[in-house]
Amino acid sequence: MAANDVEIDEVNDVGQVQVLDCQVCCQPIELGVYQQGEDLNIIAEQENG
Numbered sequence: 001m002a003a004n005d006v007e008i009d010e011v012n013d014v015g016q017v018q019v020l021d022c023q024v025c026c027q028p029i030e031l032g033v034y035q036q037g038e039d040l041n042i043i044a045e046q047e048n049g
Contacts, residue, residue: 008033008040018046 002024015031028047033040 004029004044005041006031008042010040014040 004020004023005016013033013045014035015033017030019028020031021027024030030045032043034043035041
């Protein structure tokens, strides 16, 4: 499986959901960044999925 390269801004991206183009299939994906304690959780889903 190929990976997407994404940079996360630990100050400004936490609590945000962004729509990005998948670098593999060129379809939109929703990328959510959430903080739990000192950990960052990143959730990626197909926008139309």
